[in-house]
Amino acid sequence: VMELTLVLLFGAVVSGARGLELRDLFPFGEEAGDATLTPGSDSSAELGLEPELRFFSEAFDKIHISSNGLVAVQQPPPQAEYLGQTPPPFGLMAALMGDLDRGLVHFRLDRNPEVLDRSKDLVQKAFPQRPAQTPEGAVVVTWDKMAAAGSDGAEVGWRNSFQLVLVLLRSSSVAVLLYPRSGLQFLSSPAGGAPRALEAGFSEGLVYNWWWGKTQGKQEWLSSEGEESVRRLTRGSNCGVGGVWVFEVGAVKFSQIEPGTITTFPEDITTSPPPVTMLPRRPDPRVSTATDEPMTPEKEEPENIYEDEYSNTMNTSSTTTSTTTSTTITPTTTADYTATNTTKYQTTTGGVFSYNPDTCAQKRGGCSPFAECRDHASGSCCYCRHGYYGNGKDCVAEGKPQRMSGQVSGRVFLGSSPVPVEFSQKDLHSYVVTNDGRAYVAISSVTPPLGPALLPLSSVGGVIGWAFALEQPGHRNGFSIMGGVFSRRAQVLFSTGEGIDEHEHLQVHTELEGALPPVPLGATVQVSPYSEVYHYYDNLITSSSNREYSVVAPSGEVQNVSYQWRQTITYQSCVHAPGTRPGTGPGTGPGTRPDIQQLTVDQIFVMYDQDNSLIRYAMSNRIGPVHSSAPESNPCFSGGHGCDINAVCRPLEGQSFTCVCSSGFSGDGNHCEDVDECLSPGLCGPNSFCSNTVGSYRCVCPPGSRLSPEGQCTGTRPSPDIDECERAPCHHEASCSNTQGSYRCECKPGFTGDGLRCENPGSVLRPASLCELDRARALSRSSGGLWSWFRPRSSVFVPRCDSGGHFETTQCSEEQCWCVDTEGAEVQGSRVSGTDSPPHCVGPVTPPPFGPAPSPGVGHVAPGRLLLFAQSGRIEQVPLSQTGPDQTRPLLHVPDRVVIAVAYDCVEDSVYWTEISGPSIGRASLRDTERGPRTLVSSDLQSPEGLALDPVSRLLFWTDSGLDLVEVSRLDGSQRRVLFNTDLENPRAIVTDPVYGRIFWSDWNRDGPKIEMSNMDGSDRVVLVQEDLGLPNGLTYDPQSTLLCWADAGTRRVECMDPHLRQRSTVSDHVQYPFGLVSVGRSLYYTDWRRDAVVGLDRFSRTETLVISPQRKSRVYGISTTDYCPRVYNYCEQNGGCSHLCLPKLGGFSCLCPDRRDGTCYEPGQNWV
Known part of the structure; x- marks a missing residue:
């Protein structure tokens, strides 16, 4: 017999005896107005204080936050001078001191009433015999997901998260230490060549005595030298709240560190306790x-x-x-609203943060933003509005996928x-x-x-x-x-x-x-x-x-x-x-x-x-x-209704029903599209920015401030309005109107769109093609969903159409493939079993454009999905459905130039490139070919070789092997900022991951080749691959499989790796001299200098599938594809409310200034310049 016991905890109610969860920490991160410590081992930052911090018998107007889990009252010396040497020689408050690395450290001086009220309550819990005092300020420092330096903690997930809150009272200061149960995953770190238990406590450091000179001052430690004392931090308490420790650390008349006096835990009578x-x-x-x-x-x-x-x-x-x-589960719909990022649970005498009902006037944001509050005889309750369901505190839209x-x-x-x-x-x-x-x-x-x-x-x-x-x-x-x-x-x-x-x-x-x-x-x-x-x-x-x-x-x-x-x-x-x-x-x-x-x-x-x-x-x-x-027989109750995936089914009489789009979507119920709520004025408060999301929207405050429950931006001084229209953010066929804290784009008369993209209905819009109509009918019967490995149902054949609406020449369904003609009819004798080796289907041949192509300029753009590759002063195109050598056609002519890298923007249907003879970075529209190519960047370049863009954040990244740097700008080439210019020898390829806010680049330094990764804002730079590399030239990232693949001209291999799991595999070990690389579904295409060709590889069978030899024999360089826009989002969509550069990172974003500032740029943690 094997007995298995499962315990699942959903939510955020915590009683004192059970301790803290991560969600019970004080709010932290950019939305809370935090500054973030520069990543790196043994880094620190200074924070000015007003009012002053009283520490022991002295007052300090500034402190130093260290990545090693401590706050010091003076600049900390190098970590080798104090780690493992208790007591340390300087004054500090050790929340959990050790050699820590890799995580993020957030800090701020906060005067938000909610933070001060919560701090006041914890101090009162620890010292109930004292009269209550209202804090004048609170310093909140959060060490988030810190790993032990020199260990494998980052690889196996051992991370510590903890918090120190310094409560600044009129005549004293109190330190509150918070240790969540799941936030303590390792207990020691290296010190002096050996592991040493982490340390928590307070030390006055060396103090001057007129008789003895410098002597060690007073100290108070929560932890001894054993790991068990560290483990007890999450279970014990001196204020009646498990995992929370409160100490008076300084006063006008101070004698010693005074701990809280409550060591017993009150029972939580409102909820049944979850199991230990x-x-x-x-x-x-x-x-x-x-x-x-x-x-x-x-x-x-x-x-x-x-x-x-x-x-x-x-x-x-x-x-x-x-x-x-x-x-633990938190509804995504509620999380879309920054305004709901408030403390829902307040402290009471019965336990930590238990819910205080009282009246709706006192609830202060306790209901979901999609709910209303109603008062009853004994208190108030929350009720979801029409179109939503839940318990009132958590509400989600009916019919919307979760x-x-x-x-x-x-x-x-x-x-x-x-x-x-x-x-x-x-x-x-x-x-x-x-x-x-x-x-x-x-x-x-x-x-x-x-x-x-x-x-x-x-x-x-x-x-x-x-x-x-x-x-x-x-x-x-x-x-x-x-x-x-x-x-x-x-x-x-x-x-x-x-x-x-x-x-x-x-x-x-x-x-x-x-x-x-x-x-x-x-x-x-x-x-x-x-x-x-x-x-x-x-x-x-x-x-x-x-x-x-x-x-x-x-x-x-x-x-x-x-x-x-x-x-x-x-x-x-x-x-x-x-x-x-x-x-x-x-x-x-x-x-x-x-x-x-x-x-x-x-x-x-x-x-x-x-x-x-x-x-x-x-x-x-x-x-x-x-x-x-x-x-029940009605399709609404059996799931066989066929409504759009973002719609709710409403039953009628008998078998009848109707489909209604979920809140945040519009349409007839059979087809629902996202509604851009931000087009309606007044949704967000003054000085806040409205950011549309799928099915909802977010109100975003400027950097350094946070959104209050009332929808107001608080925590920062008013900033002068910036005229965003000066940088031409709208489409060229749109007008820009500046507003307070934002701007609006509106298409010109005769054009339609959202202002960021405008189209002429007469030239762009067309009736649905035969293929598109067949596909829509099939999808309505299959009720397909996002997780396509189960849907649509296998009994329904869904034809594939190219971007022009034509049937793709090869169609597949249920392990069979066949060729079709222009009407979608099957070509007799073409059907084969198995999708690994589909038939070679030849579609209608598009004749080359009459006469010589313009020079310079954009040639005829073939329909369907294209491979694009650079060859000397040209960019060639090959339809993926017709990959024969005679299908290669010139797309763009850049005379007397050597084009190296090619990138495609799916939003504006444009191609970007770098060329090294100028050198420069250029752009051309494939939709408006008459406008011709345009140079975006031509100064401060030497040898730009790698090029990548983020279509969501509208950012451009490139490498320069002459200047040895990695740089970023907006898509128009403005707001340039160098991300890296150290430890680079020959940076070449670069690619982006918009979902996680990452960039990857290769460096083919012959003495130390490597592939690196960082956030798009330049933080968290790490080496992904360093072993067994030769000349890593090409690089590509597939967001569907989350695989990073590279082509190595030194080892003559094509390899892939999951950058999150660090699992590495070989696709081919017999390539010749690859340069560029791109991923298309299950295929990889690379350019080969020895064969002067484009070669296709199947990632699963690991075999060569095709060779495209251009008619013109010369070296082929970078390669890309005209891919469809993925339905992904990140924090920098609509520029994230930043004044200049919005650069995504894992779990957030950074508002940063370009290297050449214009006098109006603001960075969090910095002054106006």
Whole structure:
């Protein structure tokens, strides 16, 4: 018998005894108005203070924040002079001092009333006998995801996050240290050549005595020299709040450091406590195998499943093995609004940050922005507005797909192995099509043997399916009742049927611990459909079911396995709502809850992708009445309605229904498009900038300020308005109007568009082609979704059209490919089986343009998707559907120039290039060919070779091997800024990843070739590849597979790597002399100097698929493709509210100034210049 216990935590309510979660830290980051420490080991920054900090008996008007987990009252010496040498020779406050690296350090002086109120409350908790004082300011310093220097912490995910808040009172200062439970993942760092436990405490440093000279001053340390004392920081407290420590560190009349006086934890009477994670014991081999008993949907009374975990002895003598899963979910719809980034939970005497209802006037942003607050006799509650559902505190749009991401960590025993498999922070991504109840979950970087063993555990993603299950009439899914705050504890008892012992921008964080039956590598797992009965009580839900699956070994042997499933879910509802109030719509907020419901789960798919170390789960979920196996016949309740993926299905009489686009989208319901809410004036407050997002919008404040609950930008001084129209941000066929803090673009009469892109309806718009009509009809029948590895349904053939609306000459469906003519009819005898070797289909030949091509200028642009490559003073084009040598045509003539790099802008249909004979960087429009090429950059260049652009942020990046630098500018060549000019020898290729805000570049220094990565703002520069390189020339990044690939003319190989997982693989090891490289789907195309040709490689079969030999024999250089715009977003869309350069980075962005400032640029943490 193997017993598996899962505990999932959703939400942010924390009682004192249980300690802090990461989300309970004081707000930090750019939205909170923080400055960020320059990345690097042993770095520090100065912060001026007003009022002064009282530290021991002195007052200081400035402090120094260090990346090594401390704040000093003077400039810290080099770390070798104090790390490992307690006490240190200078005055400091050590939050968690050690040799730390790689993470981010945020800091600010804050006078926000919410921050000051929370600081005041914590001080009052620690010193209840003292009269309350209102702070005059608070310094908030956050060390986020710090790794131990010199270790593998960054690779395996061991990161520490913690916070120090200095409360500045009128006559004293108080330090508050916050240690989240999951924020302490390592306990020591290197010091003096050996590991040393991290240190927390306060030291006055060396002080001057008139008699003895310099002597060591006073000190107070929370940690001793052992790691156990560091571990206790997350569990203990001196203010009654687990993980929070409060000390008075200075006063006008000061004698010594005074700690808080409260060491006991008050009970949280409002919520049931989530369980404490317990280290599992191995199953007792003497216990016999249990047999499954049929489970009936009898209503069981809730039991106290936490009793043993809170006993004084913490008895764990059970012979079974438990596994815990902790999960936190935050709705993405709410997160779109910067205005909601406020403290929803306030401190009370019953525990930390528990919710204070009172009245709507006192709620201060506690409701979702898509909800309204209503007062009742005993307090207030939140109710989602029409078109949204949830519990009022968390509301999402009806019908809108929900995306979730997070991480999975754990410690799991497999089978009878005495050694557990440990894993940390494996990425989880989930996607739920809410209007048909289909949920998809993927977990990456899970290697064998753990990956196959987790396949039967679809419950990891099953709770996501239950939360957004398709609702039958009169029934409600989990999110409708509880929103995003709840905890789940489930027990799984494995047994075998034939005598063998075998075996998810919402935020999701999962931890596993326990034992699982192993599954052989290469085996497939088939999970049977099941039903689960849910019983509902006040703030408590219980359920149980029997589940079965089969393991099909590579040999064909089938093993049937079953297990019993029991779970208990706790949550906190609004106690002030009338007990029998009916909801006005699904999940409008507190109201009538069902007594019993049945979750039906079918179409379950589980798969382990060994090549990519990836686990996939998919399942369809319906919530309805007990004993109902079939859904209601109306298509809205069966999921067969065919509405747009961003629409909600409204049932009518009988089989009739109507499709209505979700909030934030417009259309007829069968086809919905995103609405740009920012076109409506007045959505955001003064001095804030409206940024459109898919299905919603964000209000963004200028750097250094934050958005208050009332929608006002606070925390910075007023700034003079900048006339953005001076830099011509709009389309050339649009007019620009300057507004306070922003600008508006409007297309000229006769043109249509959003002002950033304007088109002439007479010349651009055309009726839908035959191919496009066929494709639209097929998609409406298939109800395709974003996760295309399951959708559209295999029974529906969806034709492929090129950008001109014509049928692509090769069509494929269900492992077969064939050729078609211009009408889409199949060419007889062309059908072949298998998509790896499709037929060679020849389409209609486009004759070359009559007469010589203009010089210089843009030639005839062929229809469809094109390969573009540079050859001397020309850029050539080849249609991807017709790749014969006679299909090569000149696209652009740049006489007497040597064009090196080529890049394509999918937004404005333009091509960019670098040339080294000028040298210069140029641009030409493929849509408006009469305008001709234009030079963007011609000064301060020597040998620009690599070129890349970010179509979302509208940025241009290039390398210069003559000046040895990496530079960035806007797409028009303005606002130039050098990112790197050190440790570069021969930088060549460069590519971008707009989703994560990254750039990658190669350096073919013969003495030390390398491939590097950094954020687009120049932070977090790291070497990705350094071993076994020769001359890395070409570089390409595929956002779909997240693979970075390069072509090496020294090793004669083409290789790929996942930059997140650092897994490296070889595509081909017999290329000749590659230069440029581009990725197109499963293919890689590179230019070869030895063959004077473009060569295609299949990434999966690792074989050469084609050779394109241009008619003109000369060296071929850079290569690109006219790709479609990916549907991706980052923080710098619409320039992120920055005055000049908005440069994305992982998890945020930086507002930076160009190297040549114009007098109006502002950077956070800097002065106006």
